Amino acid sequence: MPHIYFTVTTDLSFDQRMIRICSSLAENGYEVTLVGRKLKNSLPLTGKPYQQKRLPCFFSKGKFFYAEYNTRLYWYLLFKKMDAICAIDLDTILPCYYISKQKRITRIYDAHELFCEMKEVVTRPNIYKLWKKIEQKTVPHFTHGYTVNKPIAKEFEEMYGVQYEVIRNIALKNIAAINHPKKKYILYQGAVNEGRSFETLIPAMKHVDAILIICGDGNLMAEVKELVKQYQLEEKIIFKGMLPPDELKKYTSEAYIGITIFENKGMSNYYSLANRFFDYMQAGVPQLCVNYPAYSELNNEHEIAYLIDDTKAETITSALNTLLRNEDLWRRLHNNCRQAAEELNWENEAKKLLQFYKNIF
Numbered sequence: 001m002p003h004i005y006f007t008v009t010t011d012l013s014f015d016q017r018m019i020r021i022c023s024s025l026a027e028n029g030y031e032v033t034l035v036g037r038k039l040k041n042s043l044p045l046t047g048k049p050y051q052q053k054r055l056p057c058f059f060s061k062g063k064f065f066y067a068e069y070n071t072r073l074y075w076y077l078l079f080k081k082m083d084a085i086c087a088i089d090l091d092t093i094l095p096c097y098y099i100s101k102q103k104r105i106t107r108i109y110d111a112h113e114l115f116c117e118m119k120e121v122v123t124r125p126n127i128y129k130l131w132k133k134i135e136q137k138t139v140p141h142f143t144h145g146y147t148v149n150k151p152i153a154k155e156f157e158e159m160y161g162v163q164y165e166v167i168r169n170i171a172l173k174n175i176a177a178i179n180h181p182k183k184k185y186i187l188y189q190g191a192v193n194e195g196r197s198f199e200t201l202i203p204a205m206k207h208v209d210a211i212l213i214i215c216g217d218g219n220l221m222a223e224v225k226e227l228v229k230q231y232q233l234e235e236k237i238i239f240k241g242m243l244p245p246d247e248l249k250k251y252t253s254e255a256y257i258g259i260t261i262f263e264n265k266g267m268s269n270y271y272s273l274a275n276r277f278f279d280y281m282q283a284g285v286p287q288l289c290v291n292y293p294a295y296s297e298l299n300n301e302h303e304i305a306y307l308i309d310d311t312k313a314e315t316i317t318s319a320l321n322t323l324l325r326n327e328d329l330w331r332r333l334h335n336n337c338r339q340a341a342e343e344l345n346w347e348n349e350a351k352k353l354l355q356f357y358k359n360i361f
Contacts, residue, residue: 002083002361003031006110007073007092009066012036012052013043016245017112017169017275018088024350025357026050035076037069043244061219063127070095084108084360087142090115090135097138106360109145111164114152117268119195120219136160144360146353149294151271167352169275171282173345177253178284178338185211186320187255187285189248190276192218195269197261197311202227204316205236210256210324215240215248252279256330257323258287260295261311277305282341286333288319302340304333 004025008018018034026032026049038054045052055072059065074095077085084106087096093109100107116122116131139160146165147153153164186208192198198220205212214224214237221239228237240251252258258280262269273294280287281304289295289305299305306329308319323330 001029001031002357003033003081004084004086004108004357005077005080005082006032006034006086006088007077007096008034008036008088009069009091010036011039011042011242012045012054013244014242016171016279019048019245020169020172020346020350021110021353022050023048024346024353028354030357033080033082035073066091074098078102086110089113090131090138093138093142094134097141106144107142108360109139109142109162109164111145111147111152111156112169113148114155114266114268114271117266119263119266119269120193122266122268123194146356148273149271151293155267155271165352165356167356168273168278168349170278170344170346170349171275173341173347174249174253174282177249177282178341180253180283182256182285183254184256184324185213185254186257186259187213187215187251187280188259189215189252189279190274192216192221192224194220195263195265196220197263197316198224198227200311200313201259201261201316202233202237203231204313204320205233206231207317208320208324210320212237212259213240213251213255214238215243215251217242249283252283252285255280255283255285257320258283258285260287260289260305261308261316262290262292263311264290264292278344280304281337281344284334284337284341286323286330286337288316288323298344302336302344304337304340306333 022032022034032050035053038056057068059068077099085096085100086108087093088110089112116135121128121131143162146167148168150166153166156162156164260274260277262272264270270292287305289307291307291309299307306319306323308315
């Protein structure tokens with residue numbers, strides 16, 4: 001069977017999306033290697049049905065990190081034998097592009113988002129120009145690819161003439177999590193980055209009678225912790241940091257409400273379809289979610305979330321209090337999660353992934 005290399009800038013222990021993708025392919029006969037970064041606090045790698053490799057870096061963020069990591073990644077890949085290479089998002093696409101040309105192998109693009117339209121990119125003109133040039137240079141040559149929803153796939157087709165499949169990042173079916181007793185706390189899981197509405201979520205908690213647990217880390221963590229101090233919410237907002245998948249699932253399965261909100265700044269946020277949207281659903285956790293196209297479409301079919309039209313602090317406060325106090329509404333959303341989980345699960349979505357790679361090889 002073909003040997004496929006996947007490249008990420010994430011720590012392999014926490015990347016549930018890549019764990020699902022690589023496991024599904026490896027369990028169906030493909031030889032798979034996942035390459036990521038090694039951090040100072042990286043946990044020891046655990047056994048997987050695929051090979052794993054971490055690359056150490058001197059720099060941990062910013063342009064020096066990307067330059068160093070991409071250089072290290074290129075030289076690592078240069079001496080490896082492979083039949084195909086898959087770049088996960090734009091931040092690893094350059095070495096994959098050059099390696100695929102040199103080795104004359106199949107190149108694949110897994111676009112989790114519109115990278116250049118993320119708030120931290122699109123609001124910085126020089127950074128935006130750099131990433132846009134990389135995107136324009138490489139993406140048209142990645143004729144095989146997939147992304148998380150139809151709006152993003154349409155954008156890639158209009159910009160670069162590539163027709164990408166839609167393979168959503170849906171959680172594995174988890175009956176135990178759905179049936180797990182819930183505790184009345186609110187959960188945010190995921191990256192603590194710009195554009196995730198923490199500037200309004202934190203003050204909104206001032207008038208919500210529940211604890212907010214934040215599981216994750218990111219480029220806005222220092223500012224978010226400062227906001228918590230500013231609003232004197234240290235006892236109401238708890239930071240758990242990055243958690244291994246099994247430990248994170250425990251917090252998700254016990255949560256009463258999940259949070260999936262983004263600022264409407266940049267197409268990446270507006271057209272997003274976050275992993276956590278499905279993680280909450282598979283745990284039977286109703287969620288507060290923004291009323292953007294992908295979420296609205298799914299919610300019209302299954303009604304598993306309480307949608308809001310803006311991310312103002314008062315809007316978030318009102319919505320969270322509604323979910324906390326209206327037991328009939330909460331119970332209806334919870335039961336709808338249970339029903340939707342039978343259809344929206346990785347076991348079903350993985351079939352599309354396997355067919356995609358079967359068509360290539």
